[in-house]
Amino acid sequence: QLKLVNPSQYRFEHLVTQMKWRLQEGRGEAVYQIGVEDNGLLVGLSEEEMRASLKTLRRMAEKVGADITVLREREVDYDSDVPRKITEVLVRKVPDNQQFLDLRVAVLGNVDSGKSTLLGVLTQGELDNGRGRARLNLFRHLHEIQSGRTSSISFEILGFNSKGEVVNYSDSRTAEEICESSSKMITFIDLAGHHKYLKTTIFGLTSYCPDFAMLVVSANTGIAGTTREHLGLAMALKVPFFIVISKVDLCSKATVERTVKQLERILKQPGCNKLPLLVNSDDDAVTAAQQFAQSPNITPIFTLSSVSGENLDLLKVFLNILPPLTNSKEQEELMQQLTEFQVDEIYTVPEVGTVVGGTLSSGICREGENLVVGPTDDGKFLRLKVCSIQRNRSACRVLRAGQAATLALGPFDRSLLRKGMVMVSPEMNPTICSVFEAEIVLLFHATTFRKGFQVTVHVGNVRQTAIVEKIHGKDKLRTGEKAVVCFRFIKHPEYLKIGAKLLFREGVTKGIGHVTDLQAITTKENGLEETLGPGQLSF
Numbered sequence: 001q002l003k004l005v006n007p008s009q010y011r012f013e014h015l016v017t018q019m020k021w022r023l024q025e026g027r028g029e030a031v032y033q034i035g036v037e038d039n040g041l042l043v044g045l046s047e048e049e050m051r052a053s054l055k056t057l058r059r060m061a062e063k064v065g066a067d068i069t070v071l072r073e074r075e076v077d078y079d080s081d082v083p084r085k086i087t088e089v090l091v092r093k094v095p096d097n098q099q100f101l102d103l104r105v106a107v108l109g110n111v112d113s114g115k116s117t118l119l120g121v122l123t124q125g126e127l128d129n130g131r132g133r134a135r136l137n138l139f140r141h142l143h144e145i146q147s148g149r150t151s152s153i154s155f156e157i158l159g160f161n162s163k164g165e166v167v168n169y170s171d172s173r174t175a176e177e178i179c180e181s182s183s184k185m186i187t188f189i190d191l192a193g194h195h196k197y198l199k200t201t202i203f204g205l206t207s208y209c210p211d212f213a214m215l216v217v218s219a220n221t222g223i224a225g226t227t228r229e230h231l232g233l234a235m236a237l238k239v240p241f242f243i244v245i246s247k248v249d250l251c252s253k254a255t256v257e258r259t260v261k262q263l264e265r266i267l268k269q270p271g272c273n274k275l276p277l278l279v280n281s282d283d284d285a286v287t288a289a290q291q292f293a294q295s296p297n298i299t300p301i302f303t304l305s306s307v308s309g310e311n312l313d314l315l316k317v318f319l320n321i322l323p324p325l326t327n328s329k330e331q332e333e334l335m336q337q338l339t340e341f342q343v344d345e346i347y348t349v350p351e352v353g354t355v356v357g358g359t360l361s362s363g364i365c366r367e368g369e370n371l372v373v374g375p376t377d378d379g380k381f382l383r384l385k386v387c388s389i390q391r392n393r394s395a396c397r398v399l400r401a402g403q404a405a406t407l408a409l410g411p412f413d414r415s416l417l418r419k420g421m422v423m424v425s426p427e428m429n430p431t432i433c434s435v436f437e438a439e440i441v442l443l444f445h446a447t448t449f450r451k452g453f454q455v456t457v458h459v460g461n462v463r464q465t466a467i468v469e470k471i472h473g474k475d476k477l478r479t480g481e482k483a484v485v486c487f488r489f490i491k492h493p494e495y496l497k498i499g500a501k502l503l504f505r506e507g508v509t510k511g512i513g514h515v516t517d518l519q520a521i522t523t524k525e526n527g528l529e530e531t532l533g534p535g536q537l538s539f
Helices: 009-025 047-064 117-126 144-145 175-181 193-205 227-236 252-265 283-296 311-323 328-333
Strands: 029-034 067-076 085-090 101-109 154-160 186-192 212-218 241-245 274-278 297-303 340-349 351-363 365-367 371-376 382-385 388-391 399-400 404-408 423-425 432-444 454-460 462-471 480-488 501-506 509-521
Touching: 009 029, 009 047, 009 085, 029 047, 029 328, 047 067, 067 399, 101 117, 101 193, 101 227, 117 154, 117 186, 117 241, 117 311, 144 252, 154 175, 154 311, 175 501, 193 227, 193 454, 193 501, 212 227, 227 241, 227 501, 252 274, 252 297, 252 351, 274 283, 283 297, 297 311, 328 351, 340 404, 388 399, 432 501, 454 480, 454 509
Parallel strands: 101 186, 101 212, 212 241, 241 297, 274 297
Antiparallel strands: 029 085, 067 085, 154 186, 340 351, 340 423, 351 404, 365 399, 371 382, 371 423, 388 404, 432 480, 432 509, 454 462, 454 501, 462 480, 501 509
16 A cells, blocks of 8 residues: 555445455455555655654554554665655454464474474474473374474464464463464474474374474474485475474584585585575565565574574564465355364373364364264274364364364264364265276386385374375386276275375375376265275275
8 A cells, every 4th residue: 555644434444344354365364564555666755754654554553453563674776865664564354254274284303403492482482492391282292202302293373462462371371371472373392303203294294284383493403304305295285384493503604604505505406496494574574574475485493592592583473473375265265165184193081081182174063963984994984973072272262274273073883083084064975995096206216116016195183194006108107107906905994085186105205296097996875885996996
């Protein structure tokens, strides 16, 4: 907008309608640049005009129930004696149908790069003492506390209120308080860096559907161990990532610069084709957040320390402005489909019964709804009822597509459930299969990849060993080759969708691809009826 000085009533109503539409498109967030002409010419406004424009913007925001924060001001050289300024303003309003804006960020990086410590510092609001105090609250198992290594997937939350201030455990006692006082929540998925926990890390990236990934690299070791592998995983799954170089208090400036150069070189390689953007000031952080969401090729790089707190604020500014990837239209389309919930974790809670955690991939799920869960080992779907729903540890009545939550199922028998199942609405008539085809690219394999080979396949939240039944048009595959391969699950049928992204691994063998065809087994309520395609094994 150029200027918003004393608009007429009609113009004011028009501006308010425009703001509503912009907030709806950006799922509750919009950035206004004041003092810029529609063609992008930086004209700038005098002090008085700017004050009046901001006043009008505040009035508009009040009218739609939003809050505004000034992100940055800039003086421009325009042919005039009076200094002229441009201001960028973030307008934020929580959509009427949800409690807060929600973003999921997966945290990747080599072992000992400082992932858990960084999250501890961000979410607890206290700096680390250099010996791992900040990360103690993130660990879930005793052996993790003893070895200091994350082996499971843990979730941490960081909130921002509507003015853009951080809400974390330093001023709120519980997760519920953080949820109540935040208008934007960032859920960090802390993954394991150690090589032997790679399957857990892949599971975290494929099943929890993170919006972004944060790759943590330690300044003193540089790119080592699993860093390249994690970078490759994020790119294979098309998760946009940004990079944090931690532990800059331990090394000299030259070492930090060397690590930055090393990263820039890797990011610019033909396989990556990313444009690194080093963030040194608040201005850079604002630009990085806006550009990063618009073009996935830009990779912001932050250099910070969890001990001295250097540049930690820049990361917070960036996370505060970071907009969600999908727009409101895509989410509405997903919500109109039938309910489908992916089961990622299963717990038994005293006095509540069986509880499942996961993500709602389509539709809407309400308390008291009747769903079917499956497939069981013999391919059946079982009926169940959703007793209550919790999101980020606070109760919630309705769950919408794309949101993660835990559902209480009451007295349902836990032994019938496993990770990788889906809960769907009974009228969906889900297709399950044991044999499926996928178009794959073999990323790395020591010898040749041929019929009869066994690999662990990850598709979304499904993780199971499968046998290579057939490679179409070839006898064997070598590193870097592409082919359509027919796989068969060893143990039980699974629920898959055509077009789903697929990762497989076995020792050092790795490949990526997508599901192209399913040989469906149809299930009927009155028993198991099977349709067997040509050349398919019967059960």
